[in-house]
Amino acid sequence: MSLGSGGGNGRLPAAFMTTGCSSFTEFIGVQAPELLPSRRPLPVGGTFEAPHGTTIVALTYDGGVIMAGDRRATMGNLIANRDMDKVFAADAYSAVGIAGTAGLAIEIVKLFQVELEHYEKIEGTVLSIEGKANRLATMIRSNLAMAMQGLSVVPMFAGFDLLTLTGRIFSYDVSGGCYREHDHHSVGSGSLFARGAMKKLWHPDMGSASAIRVAVEALYDAADDDSATGGPDLSRRIWPTLAVVNAEGVRFQDDDALATVVEQIVADRRGNPGGAR
């Protein structure tokens, strides 16, 4: 029934024919509430360990914004996954990165992607960048009860603003607060170290190549001091996930291009582990 099949006479249920709602989340809240992460009954007492995603960085450059994340997911002191992607395209002009409980975070990203596409199809127009950022805030806010049980999700949102033609970054807290960030930002367990690195490396009006290098270097510094953040894995050839968002849309860097950047950084840091310059 909930998926729109079966039922008394096979007709699409009333929720499908309701007018005036262009939100997918609101629609499934009526039609199939069990699909919403925030509508599930919570287990009583006790916390458990679930895989956690770690560091995401974002920084603006002269043509847009770059978002990158390491590939590690941890469960306590163990590595749960070495090659998880934690940066996703939210729609044609924005990307979302996640830190926190991996399973829940990926579910929220998936819901957010459908939410944006659904709005686009029903309304025939794209949401403004603030509109998208606020939609994500609503989803994080509705997850507060889960966060209080230890299943917190902290995303970061970056997109290309089609009105001002600049890159924009938004950060969130577990209670659903949405904050506009200037220049650069980082979330996750290694974010303190990544933020320190970006403070020293970021310049206004950087080109995309140097901005990509700064993003990867910030992740290198995060992995250097935070055990939960994965560093460059040269033997397995696992590189960070890195998305460039600009006037042409979201584009993920391919492995070959990233390999060159990472190998260069590793070579430069040989004998100079802090990257002093």
Added chain:
Amino acid sequence: MTMPFYVSPEQLMKDRADFARKGIARGRSVVVLGYDRGIAFVAENPSRALHKVSEIYDRIAFAAAGKYNEFENLRVAGVRYADLRGYSYDRIDVTARGLANAYAQTLGTIFTQESKPYEVEIVVAEVGQSADQDQIYRLTYDGSVADEQGFIAMGGAGEQITAGLQDRWRPKMSLGDALELAVDLLMQDPAGGPARTLTAAQLEVAVLDRARPRRTFRRLVGPLLDALLSSEDPTRDMPADDDRTPGQHDALTGDGSERPAPDPT
């Protein structure tokens, strides 16, 4: 107590069908036809904002003739159906067949149970990996479904246009030829009078492009549509790349993107 007049079920259904048919016949026509690289939709529609052709999902589109508020209601229901399916299962599990069935049940129930039937005729089309995997379903006001091959015309002049398509449509036409054929047939006067002229501004044109990854639906507008509709212009196909200027991702204007070289064949 007054007794209602007895109306036989046959008469009741016939009256409802006549009512719906009359409503649809008042609307302007829509043509859906296959071409070598996908499925094209051409509607006579002077409005830029109120669409008769829309995207439902990655490879599925919707076209309608008849009463706007009624088919808009069905379109939104279709987007919800597809997004819910895709979210609960996977993107590839959303099919035109499933959607056509849901529409058929819905239209059928409305036809028999509501006080008035929907005055709409709709098409649900899905572009496949090759032309023989394309699916085009026509649904009418009473919930009947037909699985059509190659082309469909509906709306006021639907029958005449269908006859024209039977004569002149060929599999593997280029996009330019297919659009020219559709527009030429839309311009014919069903009453047999002289043909009208339709410019790009009076048309709503969209395609499901087989070759594109993920979302295949694109609206063709602006200089690109002018070039495709003009028989003098060598442009016979749409560019493989989207516009490089930021904006609505599903509209292709031909600005700033390379035009493909004309096909040598």
